[in-house]
Amino acid sequence: MKALAxxxxxxxxxxxxIALIIYQTKHADVLEESKSLREIEAKVEGVQRCPGKSLCYQTIVSYQTNDKVITAKVLGEHGKDGAIISIWTKPGAPKGYDSPSAFIEQSMVFFPLFFLPTALIILPLLLALQGKSESTKPSSQ
Structure with a gap:
């Protein structure tokens, strides 16, 4: 059992x-990518629920760049129809963000799950080893 442990x-x-290295690399890439976001004034076209989710809303906005009107989605409820709001996006992109930090947060949301396999294996193993070491101790009376 000790060798297996x-x-x-x-x-x-x-x-x-390895998971930590991948996480740190991806985080550095996302930080660098967030520097390319630009603040844009956009008009709120409407708010709708996220597809397949009951408590999630996204705001549909439109903005003009290079004589083209671009429609983008921003996670969350932001203003009423017709309101002008500031969003952060790459010009021409279909997604917008509240801020560069919101972009980072949304880009990294699933990466902590990389550490789940380690926790699911190592914690029961440590508990089993702890229980085994307690059962092998001589009882003193």
């Missing part, structure tokens, strides 16, 4: 390190 622990640590 050490192998599992080593694999979990290796996987966790």
């Amino acid at each position: 050490w192998i599992t622990t080593a694999l979990c640590i290796t996987y966790g390190a």
Whole structure:
């Protein structure tokens, strides 16, 4: 059992390190990409529910760039129909964001799940080893 425990622990640590490297690399890429966002004044066209989600709303906005009217979606409810709001986007992109930090948050939302396999394996293993070590201790009376 000890060899299996050490192998599992080593694999979990290796996987966790790889997941951390991927997470940090992606986070750095997203930070760099957020620098290319531009603040744009946009007109609210309407608010609708996110497809397939009951408590999620997105605001449909339109803005003009290079004599073209672009329609974009911004997560959340922002203003009433016809209101002018500021969004952050890449000109011509179909998505807008409240701020550069909202872009980073939405881009990185699923990456913490990379660490879930490590937690699902290492925690039960540590609990099992703790229980085994307690059961092998001599009882003192």
